Amino acid sequence: MKMSRLMNETVREAPSVTEVKGHELLLRAGFVRQVAAGVFSYLHLGQRALQKLEAIMRQEMDALGGQEIKMPLVHPAALWQASGRWYEIDAELGRLVDRNGRSLTLALSHEETLAELARQEIRSYRQLPQLAYHIQTKWRDDPRPRAGLIRSREFTMLDSYSLDADDAGLAAQYQAHYDAYFRIFARCGLPVLAVEADVGMMGGTQADEFMYLTPIGEDTLLLCDGCGYRANRQVATFRKPETGGDTQAMQFVAELVVGEEKLERVVTAVLAHHSQLNETKLVHLLDAQRLRPTADQATDLWLVDDGVTGWSGQVDKVADIAAAQDGDACTSCGQPLRTVRAVEVANIFKLGTRYSRTMGVTFVDAHGVAQPIVMGSYGIGVTRLLACLAEQHHDAAGLVWPVAIAPYQVHLLALRGGLETAVSLYNDLQQAGIDVLFDDREERPGVKFNDADLIGLPLRLTLSQRSLAAGGVEVKIRGDGETAVVPLNDLLNHVTAWLAEQ
RNA sequence: CGGGGCAUGGCGCAGUUUGGUAGCGCGCUUCGUUCGGGUCGAAGAGGUCGUCGGUUCAAAUCCGGCUGCCCCGACCA
Known part of the structure; x- marks a missing residue:
């Protein structure tokens, strides 16, 4: 691609809307543009990088025996009503009505659609297991x-869905995805940590989240250096310390959804004085949809944390409802837990029969008996991953893309006296199958160098009178700044070899 | 949804306190100059000051409604 034809203006100053470095650089380098709050266009370089990410995901999913499909962005409300999420999920679900008055939803996720597909296609245990994915x-x-692409409203995901006859089958596919996701992140160049997680709005029985550790993250993790325990704060357990008997009480209205009905109960939570409430734990205990604080109402249910000693008031239930904090003791080994911030880039869920039971997705087993299909769902936030990669791979001058995901592999710069040679080199490189971004613009050297640093392609090739006088092409590695002059007739080999090493 | 902030040319900002009809830097166009780290000079183009209404002889500036965007919290992949 010639830069002279690229609709890709780089900007020198940081746009005022950016708060995190990765977002700033993606905007300045011309990878993305914001269209509305949480809605983005991807310019050519951004789209290329996304395609690289998606290619890696396809390879790894295909290697698991996955079949790529594509489910729609718009779903009939009936599907979501059948699963119950139409009623459980509030304003986050995009709802619309078509010209004939039919209710529709925008795809918040695709469990319902996949379950419906399975209901139509799967009859027998002989058709299981299945693995289907889409982007x-x-x-x-x-x-x-x-924070830009970190938390947007419209985003791209890789979703994979497994269908099995039993829990053992699900466990195998779950583990296969667990491993495959690590391979995907390793190939993309993003360090991640898998942690125990809440199942959240997906439902199901078990979940792990893949976390990119960064101070700009909005999840809090608890890690144990003693035994390796690691969990999202939403589910993290810890050893309750001995307390002096001081307590605190907090009152909430718990909103429950039973079928299409909404119910409310007034709950008072009692905690040790120094504890913090873990609302996720409380929500699960109550099977509630959400909580909102209240005060001075007649309590329907008294919940006391299991770390409380010396509570003499009413008790309806004792359970763990406290949030683990930095320095709390690990449940399994007693070492102090530490907290870190992280961005969730992927998650995997054992859905079990949560959707198949509610939506009537069954198969006939070997004994001729109808059974609910056992499902798993596995997702990677593709656009969020791009944002995390920009966050992870940059320096003061700009982005520094790993070869595997760089929108182009090399950035060819033609300076004074080098244009003619650069043009033929551009053709040679492309014929050799190398992705080249060619800066053929009439700009001063400084502008081209700075743009190249900002865009951050792995190799920069500079052709100029000076480089030719020195013996050929200047090759500069964006990552470590190492430069070398390579003779023209050796360049293709040099570049190919370097790329292959990465 | 609660709290805070912002909205002036493509981008970043000043001007608003104290009302008098819009300015700076970058970018863009043309010419010259320079040519390996965002050269230098000259001449240009480009703005219903988010929007609707009010006050006033006069509103970017004062008042009110609305919209959009950002940040903190709640929430969340």
């Missing part, structure tokens, strides 16, 4: 998009 746009009307 598709999602809409979640997040109450507060932030």
